[in-house]
Amino acid sequence: MTRSTYVAADPAVVHALVNDFHEWRKWSPWEDLDPNLQRTYTGPDSGVGAHYGWSGNRKAGEGSMVITSVTPLEIDVKLDFLKPFSASNQVQFILTPHDGGTKVEWRMEGEQKGLWGFVGRFMNMDKVVGTDFEQGLARLKTAAES
Numbered sequence: 001m002t003r004s005t006y007v008a009a010d011p012a013v014v015h016a017l018v019n020d021f022h023e024w025r026k027w028s029p030w031e032d033l034d035p036n037l038q039r040t041y042t043g044p045d046s047g048v049g050a051h052y053g054w055s056g057n058r059k060a061g062e063g064s065m066v067i068t069s070v071t072p073l074e075i076d077v078k079l080d081f082l083k084p085f086s087a088s089n090q091v092q093f094i095l096t097p098h099d100g101g102t103k104v105e106w107r108m109e110g111e112q113k114g115l116w117g118f119v120g121r122f123m124n125m126d127k128v129v130g131t132d133f134e135q136g137l138a139r140l141k142t143a144a145e146s
Helices: 011-018 021-026 114-120 125-145
Strands: 002-007 038-042 051-055 062-071 074-083 087-098 101-109
Touching (some): 002 125, 011 021, 011 087, 011 125, 021 051
Antiparallel strands (some): 038 051, 051 062
């Protein structure tokens, strides 16, 4: 699944918002699902090895992310959901300088197994999660351009 947008900001500004999980509260589409969301941050504040875990209500679920690779124009994240369903995904943010700003591409790839595999037969997961990506990219754009 892939979604992208144009941000009228330098790639370094966008990079800083994605490469530090503390900054995700400004733009992630999932941060508002539970006002009592429990967050844990371990490892470095940003970059390779930065780790973010969350636990919340049924909508927010439980899971973790770790940054696995960083270059000035790409950030790779391993994303693991534990609840309400178990799933493991690879996420990439690709930043491309474009017209004085940045094209931001948000990709996610993973295999649908177990219950997700069953649900995926009846739901268009690209459409369901893609809407979240679009919302997140719009919020990332606002945060980077302000």
